[in-house]
Amino acid sequence: MISERNPINRILKYRQDIWLNHCSYVLEHLFKPYFKGNNGFIHNKDLYAAVVIDSRINQQWLFTILNSVLMSPKGTKLIILTDNVGIDKGKSLLKENNINLALQWISIESVKPKINLTSQVSFNQLCKSPSFWSIFSEEQLLFVQTDALIVEPIPEFFFKFPYLGAPFRPCQKSEYFESRNEQGELSGFFKVDTPIHSSPHPEVYPHLYGNGGLSIRNRSLMQRICEEHGSNSLKEEQEDVFFSRHISKYSTPVPIQIAQAFACESIYNETSIGSHSAWKYFDSGELSIHLERHLKQCISIIYKH
Secondary structure, three states, rough: OOOOHHHHHHHHHHHHHHHHHHHHHHHHHHHHHHHEEOOOOOOOOOOOOEEEOOEEEEEEHHHHHHHHHOOOOOOOEEEEOOOOHHHHHHHHHHHHOOOOOOOEEEHHHHOOOEEEEOOHHHHHHHHOOHHHOOOOOEEEEEEEEEOOOEOOOHHHHHHOOOOOEEEOOOOOOOEEEEOOOOOOEEEEEEEOOOOOOOOHHHHOOOOOOOEEEEEEEHHHHHHHHHHHHHOOOOEEEEEHHHHHHHHOOOOOOOOOHHHHHHEOOOOOOOOOOOOEHHHHHOOOHHHHHHHHHHHHHHHHHHHHO
């Protein structure tokens, strides 16, 4: 229940409703008519897959999977992980809307029987388990949560990286600014004049990226990190923080400019391809620009001129 006396919560709820209404509008007026009865969406890439993990099968879930199909490289497989009830609901929802997609359905009970996808701790434990990554055959995976938004088609360029997600903003009440080196290249962020409530793990500082809500991951590398470090991770540790802490031990960190070009979360970037939980971090003006940009991209793809 949102506290009426807390203005920050009220503003965040207002922005969340704007975000959800946008998704609903695009789903009803663009996606459903476009995908209805269209059998042309098949996968033919052996290396790429988009993965949606959620047990909440509703209109927002439907928007997420259709947007993922539209914005992923053509031929990318779409994998749906949900519980047994969710599989039945998902298939019924697609059938009700006469949408035919070549999906791979995976029951979470068959992967890890005691996992509850509505629990953040349970979800983190799932992703930090080596056996979880063994269920995929594709090497490059695009993870899309239902509170993420892919704004424009993702170039295949981004799929060559072993781990890629939006830059993290440290959990501090601070004003943040961009840092640039002598060549003018973006190299990080710095804070000014605010008390620190909590800081990111020091092992995350070398690159400051990796938000998992919208992320690209190399399956084999994720499995190896889980095998070698998963048992040492506290169950409360967020899975994206876990992978971000260890990724530099196995590969050269991606330049932060590339991470920012791919996705943004707490720090708005008008040219990022996607975002995660945008209503929590963008001001109303930024959110409006972000959503209208997505709408225009959808129109340009669906109504080709």
